[in-house]
Amino acid sequence: MRKVRAFTLVELLAVIGIIAVLVSLLLPALGRARESANRTACLSNLRQLGMAFQLYVQDNNGTYPNAANGVRSDADWIYWQADRDPSQSRIAPYLAKQFNDRYFLCPSDDASSHPGPEAYRYSYTLNARIGGAHKTTTDYLPEFPPIKQNKILRPSQKILMIDESSAGIDDGAWAVFSLEVTDGRDHNMLSNRHDKMAEKIGDSHLGRRNATFVDGHADFINREWCLMPSYCDPRAP
Numbered sequence: 001m002r003k004v005r006a007f008t009l010v011e012l013l014a015v016i017g018i019i020a021v022l023v024s025l026l027l028p029a030l031g032r033a034r035e036s037a038n039r040t041a042c043l044s045n046l047r048q049l050g051m052a053f054q055l056y057v058q059d060n061n062g063t064y065p066n067a068a069n070g071v072r073s074d075a076d077w078i079y080w081q082a083d084r085d086p087s088q089s090r091i092a093p094y095l096a097k098q099f100n101d102r103y104f105l106c107p108s109d110d111a112s113s114h115p116g117p118e119a120y121r122y123s124y125t126l127n128a129r130i131g132g133a134h135k136t137t138t139d140y141l142p143e144f145p146p147i148k149q150n151k152i153l154r155p156s157q158k159i160l161m162i163d164e165s166s167a168g169i170d171d172g173a174w175a176v177f178s179l180e181v182t183d184g185r186d187h188n189m190l191s192n193r194h195d196k197m198a199e200k201i202g203d204s205h206l207g208r209r210n211a212t213f214v215d216g217h218a219d220f221i222n223r224e225w226c227l228m229p230s231y232c233d234p235r236a237p
Helices: 009-059 196-201 223-227
Strands: 124-127 159-163 208-213 218-222
Touching: 009 124, 009 159, 009 208, 009 218, 159 223, 208 223, 218 223
Parallel strands: none
Antiparallel strands: 124 159, 159 208, 208 218
């Protein structure tokens, strides 16, 4: 009769050790692949939004919707407050027949973590210098009137929307040139969720993230562009 040889304890431990090493090597790669897929999906969302804004402007005499900074207006690009129907917001009909949250939310963003008593549950914000913003009780957001598309210089270079940092996002407006830190949070900064190395460094000026430009294209841009008028101010040369 043939004798069957069983694994010894040492051999089993060696196999388990090899499997553990392989898993430790594969997990970071899988994490990077997942984050890369999320970044692509986020960029696709912003590209779709950019196209929707183009269509909206064509139908509204070259004027953009309001930036939805908290002072409610029927012209808000997104109805984000809990008691408003987001499907009735100005951009929603240009995206799909039925409202879908996925167009407004980055896959890597946990909207439940957003600060504020009435949390903004989406990821993307509109340049207040372009969409216009009403005066609020806060000090960091001055009032801007909406701008006509034909008044925007170098539209392929001017940022229309960003994927804003979840640490300070509190409404639908990206308050350009109001990038101070208040209450321990970075307000109006481009998120760096998809740039893990820069996120670990902890410098709010470093890293890259997705954004949409006035001409409708979307790109993975340097975070510091948020600080530069040539990218943020629609009237800057």
